[in-house]
Amino acid sequence: MKIRFWGVRGSIASPGPATARYGGNTTCIEVRGDDGELIILDGGTGIFPLAQALLKELPVKANVFITHTHWDHIQGLPFFTPLYIPGNTVRIHGAYDVVTGAGIEQVMNVQLQYSYFPVREAEMRAGIEYETLNLGEPVTIGGVTVTATLLNHPVVNLGYRVECKGKSMFFTGDHEVWYNIYEPEDEGFEEYARLIAEKQEAVADAMRGVDVLIADSAYTIEEYPAKRGWGHGTFDSSLAMARRAGVKRLYCTHHEPTRSDDDLEKVFAAALARNPLGAGDPEVMLAREGLEITL
Amino acid sequence: MGNLTPELERKLGMAVERMPAFPKSVQKILELTRNINCLPKELVAVIEKDPVMTLKILRVVNSAFYGLPNKVTSVNQAVVYLGINTLKNLALSFAAVGILPGFNAAGFDTQRYLVHSLTTGVLARQLCQKYGQGQADPGDCYIAGLLHDFGKVVFALFLAPEFSHAMALTEARGIPLHEAELEVIGVEHGYVGAMLAAKWQFAEPLVECIRLHHVMDAEPTAMLDCLRMADQIARQRGQFITGTPYREDEASVAPERFGADPAAVAASLGDLDKIVAEAMAFVEVQ
Numbered sequence: 001m002k003i004r005f006w007g008v009r010g011s012i013a014s015p016g017p018a019t020a021r022y023g024g025n026t027t028c029i030e031v032r033g034d035d036g037e038l039i040i041l042d043g044g045t046g047i048f049p050l051a052q053a054l055l056k057e058l059p060v061k062a063n064v065f066i067t068h069t070h071w072d073h074i075q076g077l078p079f080f081t082p083l084y085i086p087g088n089t090v091r092i093h094g095a096y097d098v099v100t101g102a103g104i105e106q107v108m109n110v111q112l113q114y115s116y117f118p119v120r121e122a123e124m125r126a127g128i129e130y131e132t133l134n135l136g137e138p139v140t141i142g143g144v145t146v147t148a149t150l151l152n153h154p155v156v157n158l159g160y161r162v163e164c165k166g167k168s169m170f171f172t173g174d175h176e177v178w179y180n181i182y183e184p185e186d187e188g189f190e191e192y193a194r195l196i197a198e199k200q201e202a203v204a205d206a207m208r209g210v211d212v213l214i215a216d217s218a219y220t221i222e223e224y225p226a227k228r229g230w231g232h233g234t235f236d237s238s239l240a241m242a243r244r245a246g247v248k249r250l251y252c253t254h255h256e257p258t259r260s261d262d263d264l265e266k267v268f269a270a271a272l273a274r275n276p277l278g279a280g281d282p283e284v285m286l287a288r289e290g291l292e293i294t295l
Numbered sequence: 296m297g298n299l300t301p302e303l304e305r306k307l308g309m310a311v312e313r314m315p316a317f318p319k320s321v322q323k324i325l326e327l328t329r330n331i332n333c334l335p336k337e338l339v340a341v342i343e344k345d346p347v348m349t350l351k352i353l354r355v356v357n358s359a360f361y362g363l364p365n366k367v368t369s370v371n372q373a374v375v376y377l378g379i380n381t382l383k384n385l386a387l388s389f390a391a392v393g394i395l396p397g398f399n400a401a402g403f404d405t406q407r408y409l410v411h412s413l414t415t416g417v418l419a420r421q422l423c424q425k426y427g428q429g430q431a432d433p434g435d436c437y438i439a440g441l442l443h444d445f446g447k448v449v450f451a452l453f454l455a456p457e458f459s460h461a462m463a464l465t466e467a468r469g470i471p472l473h474e475a476e477l478e479v480i481g482v483e484h485g486y487v488g489a490m491l492a493a494k495w496q497f498a499e500p501l502v503e504c505i506r507l508h509h510v511m512d513a514e515p516t517a518m519l520d521c522l523r524m525a526d527q528i529a530r531q532r533g534q535f536i537t538g539t540p541y542r543e544d545e546a547s548v549a550p551e552r553f554g555a556d557p558a559a560v561a562a563s564l565g566d567l568d569k570i571v572a573e574a575m576a577f578v579e580v581q
Contacts, residue, residue, distance in 0.1 A: 135362040150363075155381060181334070195371060
């Protein structure tokens with residue numbers, strides 16, 4: 001299995017000299033199975049440079065898995081060049097949205113409205129398929145299986161576990177570790193604490209023992225209190241999650257758009273200094289655009 | 296028990312999609328959500344007092360798309376699974392359907408209904424904590440109480456003439472409402488409420504509890520006992536009856552669990568007036 005980061009930035013693309021080392025594109029991760037199966041996790045602006053690379057290997061059979069439909073995870077989809085080339089197939093997977101009552105087939109609709117984009121979906125020449133996922137049912141693509149888990153974000157967000165021939169990775173998409181909505185003196189506090197504990201255990205099971213965990217680590221613990229409920233993790237919460245699930249390597253991603261490369265390294269070093277790694281702990285590193293991992 | 300024609304079953308099943316929530320919940324949801332930093336627990340407190348919103352949220356979170364290993368039976372659980380922002384937007388979409396009219400063609404008083412349901416829910420939870428520990432979940436008993444009569448609202452809104460006739464029959468002949476419903480509609484409200492709950496894949500014990508609450512020879516469970524006792528106490532105490540009035544000669548519920556003296560059970564729950572007053576305050580019944 002191979003993993004390559006095409007976009008590691010959260011919220012909005014942030015090009016410029018201050019972000020040149022880690023990259024300014026929003027979320028997109030390419031995962032390859034041993035037989036070349038192509039899995040693309042999220043379609044942020046990073047999917048555009050990936051699209052350019054794919055033009056060298058037509059026809060493309062792409063399996064896109066959308067963690068959730070916030071802009072920074074779907075914005076690049078209409079620019080995914082293989083969509084325009086006959087003979088390619090692009091299968092887009094994602095969650096059912098309870099609020100709109102629609103499946104993942106709506107993911108490009110908004111972006112492709114007449115006022116916002118010149119091409120209609122009907123004019124895209126690739127075979128485009130949609131699959132709204134039922135949770136707990138693994139999707140098989142050649143020798144690869146992808147399993148979705150419900151995580152915590154202000155819209156339905158799926159984390160994906162990808163497995164191929166004994167190797168595995170998990171990507172959280174955007175995820176904030178649950179917090180208790182009650183105060184300790186409230187009647188509902190204990191019940192809620194119990195529900196959270198159950199859910200965290202279930203998520204740890206879903207990530208259990210993966211070779212690579214890629215986790216939303218947008219904030220520092222100093223920044224977090226002002227952003228509670230926004231649906232993102234911290235370096236510390238991601239490390240705690242990785243330890244609990246016994247993963248081998250953790251990549252922190254969803255870098256803040258306002259954070260320069262120097263600052264990113266500084267806050268990351270501070271988080272590591274606060275949480276010294278011992279035996280049995282995962283390796284921890286920052287996700288960087290262009291970084292390729294071979295498992 | 297009873298039978299529904301497939302046509303009627305389809306009609307009732309679809310009807311609930313369009314069913315509006317209660318006026319006070321809609322008003323509170325709109326108020327709360329104007330503030331981007333509204334407290335999640337305040338939102339939950341409003342949603343879990345409204346049978347329509349509670350039903351719709353449990354229906355969504357239990358749908359096949361989420362394939363959850365266990366059925367979700369509480370609003371708090373739904374928050375953990377779906378996130379508070381999604382719940383907020385769901386509640387807003389339910390609020391946008393409109394408000395349940397206080398007066399409907401059937402002449403069924405929905406505000407009274409809500410006071411009775413809230414009171415029964417709170418009492419069922421307390422009874423479970425006191426008399427059914429370890430045998431049922433108090434939160435599930437609350438939901439059972441909140442939703443047990445939901446079939447009546449469905450009747451009132453979507454089978455108004457028949458339901459109105461059944462209510463008149465209850466009064467004229469002094470028979471229980473569920474018997475009158477069986478006679479006029481062919482099914483009683485427990486059956487219809489359970490049919491909908493089953494269709495939405497609610498937890499089996501909850502579905503059974505709603506279905507059986509007027510089926511006297513049903514196999515008792517802790518949840519069913521607590522629901523029936525709560526219902527009886529609520530009817531005995533409250534003037535907010537939307538069905539069968541309490542009769543002095545009613546048999547006491549599950550004496551093997553609660554003892555032979557229902558009055559002692561009611562007394563053991565503390566200040567019932569306060570529970571009823573809180574329910575009334577929420578519904579804003581004058």
